[in-house]
Amino acid sequence: MSFLSKTNQPRSWGRYPKVTPAEVQSVFWRSELPNIADFEQPVLPYAYGRSYGDSCLNEGGVSLDVSHLRRFISFDEDEGLLCCEAGVSLAEILELIVPRGWFIPVSPGTRFVSVGGAIANDVHGKNHHKAGTFGCHVTRFELLRSNGERLICSPHENTNLFQATIGGLGLTGVILWAEFRLKPIVNPFIDMERIQFSSLDEFLQISAETDQQYEYTMSWVDILIGGQNLCRGIFMCGNNDQSRSLASKKTGRKLPLTVPFDLPSFVLNSLTVKSFNELFYHSQLSKRVHKVVPYEPFFYPLDSIHEWNRLYGKRGFLQYQFVVPFQDGFGAMREIIGRIRRSGEGSFLTVLKTFGTIRSPGMLSFPRPGITLALDFAYGGQKTLQLLDELDKVVRQSGGAVYPAKDARMSAENFQAFFPRWQEFAQYVDPHFSSSFWRRVSHAQKLVMV
């Protein structure tokens, strides 16, 4: 338990760009909501700043801190239906539900996101091929609009706003609370396998073989090595363990480590990245390793190092996640990996996964069937931005998309090509809401009310 209070100056996880809102306003109670129309600048909800780029930032606008809306509302333990305020974090939910035999239906790579953020970014996890996105499990939520209306949105009520808000990047109003379905578990452990692979082909083959059998799959990959094979890596797949004997066993908590200050920029360089990747790849001696592990390290390996984003130093970093369709995906991946190698930018912690066919209700939802790769790049100024622009081009040509939750730089033109329903979505954007991201990709450059 930390005594340290978080500062409420909004930052995104990548700490690029560094922009400031004109004002930060906190919301403490659902019974004491601000009148949004009274703000002179456009508003954007903010909680824990786990979006990587600028989709959670509102330069010159009002950042509405909803992290104090942190109360549970109801929990139907027979049906597995949980209702809570939008600022409750998934970490807090897990702490409550896991000992009672439930799990969150979809879990992103960190548990320190708010429920509101999970909906607004329509987050996905290791079980996308089996369960779709977080939004697929939301039964309803309440949305505060700037005209003072408080609307219940569900697949049956205010359907359009429901679909626009899921993946809607906080632009359709403030989500006050949400109700969603949980998944029953027998114990808090994951029965998992780690399989080494030494080419993209092999990855796809393992992926095809394991998708049916395993609920959760993802791979850590090293794309800087392997030549024509494009990459090597470790494929991790698992299922919730079914053994009753483990049900009451504690998963045991390690004290979280913290990166206490910004490391100098040179710490993460191509040499350290290569050494890290080398160590990780060889951390297992045999091709296949089978074990039963607590859910925390399986789902949230990085959560055990608080503020790991500081490893990138003051300059910050950009995460780049894209998806390319299975068809032609191989060619696009080859092209992208080639360009990254030539650029000489190292990518620490690269994650590869396949998305399944389950469709989200969200209009602006990112996942679609195909191969997705997430890479981190230390922000190195123009050359980093240029590389990512080049990658955008390849993604676009292959009919893929780039993930807004992690983006800080994609062009309006590319965004509009990646998300063909964006104009339909734009109709549901609340006129008093905006974000740095949205102004960039929708070309509504000026900070004026519609």
Next chain:
Amino acid sequence: MRILIVGATSAIAHETAKRFAKDGAEFFLVARSPEKLEDTGNDLKVRGAKRIETFLLDVTDFDRHQEMIETAISTLDGLDMVLISHGTLGDQQKCQVSVSETLKEFTTNCTSVISLLTILAGYFEQQKRGCITVVSSVAGDRGRQSNYVYGAAKGALSVFLQGLRNRLSKAGVAVVTVKPGLIDTPMTASVKKGLLAASAQGVGEGIYRAMKNRKEVVYLPWYWRPIMLIVRSIPEPVFKRLSL
């Protein structure tokens, strides 16, 4: 565990209650706003509280103190612990030019608590067990120009609690004085936070432990104890020149 909480919707009280809820406690929650009380009660229920009872009260309504406490005792069939955590961070500038503002601050932060404690002390003394915990403040340790009205109210409260602890120790009843420093809560939303500001969650955890362990005086976070020791030891001729 049957717990009466006055000022139950304050961030500190709620954070403390969350920890007790996890242990399956039964609560009698008292606050002014029905909506906030409901939100708080529902949250504690989901977190494991065995029972939630609520009571609407403006603490400056002294005539209803007796009734509230009797209802709490009869509804929960007795009380094991009390946490009093209501308070307002008044406007020092306004108080300086208004006697009524100053008295209002005293009523909310000091005399209303003393009234509640006077009634509760009798009950606990007779019962010969239990724990009374009151949220005071580091501001009560020494008067400073920036908030001496609030500080004086909390200081009086701290002295009252000292005496009460002395009296009730004979009956085996613990009296815990909690002295938090600056905490990030709705009450301090307008105050600029420095490095020392703490999260309500950490402070709630600290109060929970202090109540469980029947402590006497706890500073939360702990670093306020040495800080206030230094602040208290500065000689008055020097202190009066500082802008604190």
